Structures are given as structure tokens and as C-alpha cells.
Amino acid sequence: MALSREALQTALGNVVDPVLNKSLSTLKTLKDLTVDGDTAKVTVELFSPASGAAETVKRQLVDAARASGASALDVEVIFAVRTRQVASDDPCPEVKNVIPVMSGKGGVGKSTVAANLALALHRAGARVGLLDADIYGPSVPTMMGIMGRPLSRDGKNIEPLERFGMKIMSIGFLLEDPKQAVVWRGPMIQGALQQFLKDVAWGKLDYLILDLPPGTGDVSLTLFQRLKVTGAVMVTTPQDVALIDVYKSVSMCQKLNVPILGVVENMSYFLDSAGVRHEIFGRGGGARAAEFAKAPLLGQVPLDALVREWGDNGTPVVQAQPASPAALAFRDIGERLADRVTQSLFEQYGGAAPAEAPRRLPILR
Ligand SMILES: Nc1ncnc2c1ncn2[C@@H]1O[C@H](COP(=O)(O)OP(=O)(O)O)[C@@H](O)[C@H]1O
Numbered sequence: 001m002a003l004s005r006e007a008l009q010t011a012l013g014n015v016v017d018p019v020l021n022k023s024l025s026t027l028k029t030l031k032d033l034t035v036d037g038d039t040a041k042v043t044v045e046l047f048s049p050a051s052g053a054a055e056t057v058k059r060q061l062v063d064a065a066r067a068s069g070a071s072a073l074d075v076e077v078i079f080a081v082r083t084r085q086v087a088s089d090d091p092c093p094e095v096k097n098v099i100p101v102m103s104g105k106g107g108v109g110k111s112t113v114a115a116n117l118a119l120a121l122h123r124a125g126a127r128v129g130l131l132d133a134d135i136y137g138p139s140v141p142t143m144m145g146i147m148g149r150p151l152s153r154d155g156k157n158i159e160p161l162e163r164f165g166m167k168i169m170s171i172g173f174l175l176e177d178p179k180q181a182v183v184w185r186g187p188m189i190q191g192a193l194q195q196f197l198k199d200v201a202w203g204k205l206d207y208l209i210l211d212l213p214p215g216t217g218d219v220s221l222t223l224f225q226r227l228k229v230t231g232a233v234m235v236t237t238p239q240d241v242a243l244i245d246v247y248k249s250v251s252m253c254q255k256l257n258v259p260i261l262g263v264v265e266n267m268s269y270f271l272d273s274a275g276v277r278h279e280i281f282g283r284g285g286g287a288r289a290a291e292f293a294k295a296p297l298l299g300q301v302p303l304d305a306l307v308r309e310w311g312d313n314g315t316p317v318v319q320a321q322p323a324s325p326a327a328l329a330f331r332d333i334g335e336r337l338a339d340r341v342t343q344s345l346f347e348q349y350g351g352a353a354p355a356e357a358p359r360r361l362p363i364l365r
């Protein structure tokens with residue numbers, strides 16, 4: 001019996017999007033179904049470049065097609081990242097998602113997490129920018145191994161620097177002596193951040209990751225007032241002392257209606273050469289912070305000398321050794337974050353579609 005296009009369309013439409021938990025027919029993300037004899041071809045659209053979701057949906061589509069009598073189904077996955085709400089005075093309307101990485105205090109690895117998450121999202125196929133807004137201790141120049149003065153071609157917009165395929169801007173690029181202490185206050189900070197968002201030629205970005213100064217200071221406040229951020233990522237370590245500070249950051253976000261996308265627990269455990277896990281800084285901090293923030297624990301990053309060494313050497317571990325355990329942890333967290341962004345945007349706005357065509361999912365190494 002010949003394969004019925006209608007029956008196949010229905011069967012494939014019943015497959016559920018693994019991130020949004022809604023059927024593909026409800027989401028209208030199934031496209032271009034063609035039937036040729038007993039084989040068929042279809043395109044499915046996802047809302048983030050996360051490869052885990054792509055694999056799941058592909059497998060389910062093939063199974064559904066087989067159950068409907070097809071001998072084979074060729075699935076092409078495309079993706080179009082959804083966008084945050086952009087007001088008419090938004091400083092960077094072409095940036096679909098603005099994601100500040102925050103922590104209660106310094107030294108928990110906020111910059112490390114920001115840089116590696118940005119790289120993880122870039123590897124997955126997204127267009128990513130990294131903005132070092134930690135004006136008191138810019139570490140992105142060192143961590144990304146990049147220094148230099150951004151140029152302005154038109155005397156108005158500043159061109160961000162580029163490294164590892166990402167657009168990068170740091171207060172460190174603008175200081176005379178990058179080692180000098182920054183003693184800026186209120187209005188200057190607001191001015192600098194405003195310039196970074198508005199006057200930097202970010203272009204079209206899926207995700208702009210911001211490395212914010214620790215705590216609940218002026219920079220976070222200015223950011224949240226200037227634009228609608230997609231949501232924040234909280235970085236914490238497993239021990240209790242760090243948590244008190246995390247709670248303050250979480251409360252700030254809640255007061256200002258900034259969604260918390262999730263919590264990353266850094267320096268969670270140390271794997272010795274025999275593969276035994278040692279919880280040097282205690283345990284459970286990330287889970288407790290996540291519970292307090294009513295947000296998921298996006299993942300745990302091991303304490304690993306590779307992370308520090310590569311960070312000090314200007315090539316974050318996700319770029320330098322993408323298959324190492326620490327890099328895999330960051331890449332996993334990147335996928336969860338991308339999925340979480342999709343979920344959060346759908347919860348907030350019902351997932352407004354961006355005004356651009358979806359792109360092909362890259363081949364991941
Ligand atoms: N998971 C990790 N394993 C080992 N070293 C880490 C890890 N995360 C961060 N570090 C190191 O800890 C130090 C502080 O990290 P950093 O990202 O600069 O923290 P913050 O931005 O919160 O002040 C850096 O030297 C960094 O390389």
C-alpha cells in the first residue's frame with residue numbers, strides 16, 4: 001500500500017517537541033513534508049541550536065514514520081532562536097537574548113563560566129557576543145587572549161573585537177593601562193554600559209552573554225532598567241558561605257522581575273587520577289540556590305586545573321580542549337541554557353518568532 005501523505009503528516013505532527021513539551025503540529029514546526037514511494041522527507045524547526053533536542057526529535061520522527069509504514073524518513077533540522085521583548089528604545093534590538101551571568105561574590109568563577117558558556121553556545125551554532133561588564137575587574141581580555149582598541153568606522157559605532165568566532169567587548173579594551181583599578185561611580189558606569197549596549201556594533205546575535213560585576217550593584221541595576229534581559233544565570237560554589245550572597249542576587253532579580261534561567265555550580269568536585277570524586281568545598285550549594293531561585297540547576301562544573309590554566313592562557317577550556325570533562329560540563333550547561341531560554345520566552349511571551357529565516361543546524365564535533 002502506498003504511503004499516505006495525510007496519515008504521515010498526522011503521525012509526525014503528534015511527535016512532541018522535547019524542549020516545549022508540545023506537539024509539533026501545535027507548534028507548527030513541521031515543514032515541507034514530501035513523500036516519494038514509501039520514503040519521505042521533512043524539515044523540523046527547533047528554537048535553539050541544542051543538539052540533544054535535535055537528536056531526540058529526529059529519532060522520534062523516524063520512529064513515527066516507520067510506524068506509519070514508511071521505510072525511511074529523511075529529517076532536516078533547522079533552528080531559529082526566539083527573541084526577548086524589545087521596546088522601541090531598546091539599545092540593541094538585534095540582540096535576541098541578553099543573558100547576564102551573575103554571582104553574589106567574586107572568585108566563584110563567574111567570568112570563567114561566562115566565557116565558556118558563550119563558547120559552548122557558539123560551538124552549537126549560535127551567533128554569540130560576550131560583553132565584559134565587570135568594570136571593577138575586567139578579565140575577559142586575559143581569558144580570551146585578546147587585547148586592542150576597538151575601532152569605529154563611522155565615528156559613531158564601536159566595532160567589537162572578534163575572537164574564536166565571537167564578538168567581544170570589554171571595558172579592559174578602553175583602559176589606558178589594563179591593570180589600573182577602575183574607580184567609577186554611578187553616572188559614569190551607566191554611561192559606559194549604555195555605550196556598550198547601544199554603540200557597539202553587535203549586529204544580529206542569538207545570545208549576548210554579560211559578565212557582570214559580583215553582587216547587586218549599579219551595573220546590574222542599570223542593565224535591568226535599560227532593557228528587557230532574557231534572564232540571568234547565577235553562579236555559585238557548593239559551600240554555604242557563598243550562598244548567602246547568592247540569595248541577595250536572586251532577591252534582586254525577583255524584585256526587578258528578571259527571570260532566573262538557572263544556577264551553575266562551579267568548582268563542584270575534583271576528579272582524581274583514579275576517577276574518584278572529591279567534594280572539596282562541600283556539596284548541595286547549587287541545588288539549594290536553585291531551589292531558592294525556583295530555577296533549575298543547569299549543571300555542575302568540576303574543579304579542574306585545565307580550566308584555570310587555559311583561562312590564564314587566553315583560550316578557555318571549551319575552545320582549547322572541547323572533549324575534556326570540564327569542557328563537556330560547560331557544553332552540557334550551554335545546551336540546557338539554550339533550552340531554558342526557549343522555555344522562558346514561551347512562558348513569558350508565547351514565543352514570538354524572529355523576523356528572519358531559520359538556519360541549518362551545524363555538524364557538531
Ligand atoms: N572549575 C574551575 N576549576 C579550576 N579553576 C577554576 C574553575 N573556575 C574558575 N577557576 C579559576 O578561579 C579563578 C577565579 O575565576 P573567575 O572566573 O575569574 O572568577 P570571578 O569572575 O567570579 O571572580 C580563576 O583563576 C579561574 O581560572
Ligand SMILES: [Mg+2]
Binds near residue numbers: 112134139
Ligand atoms: Mg570575573
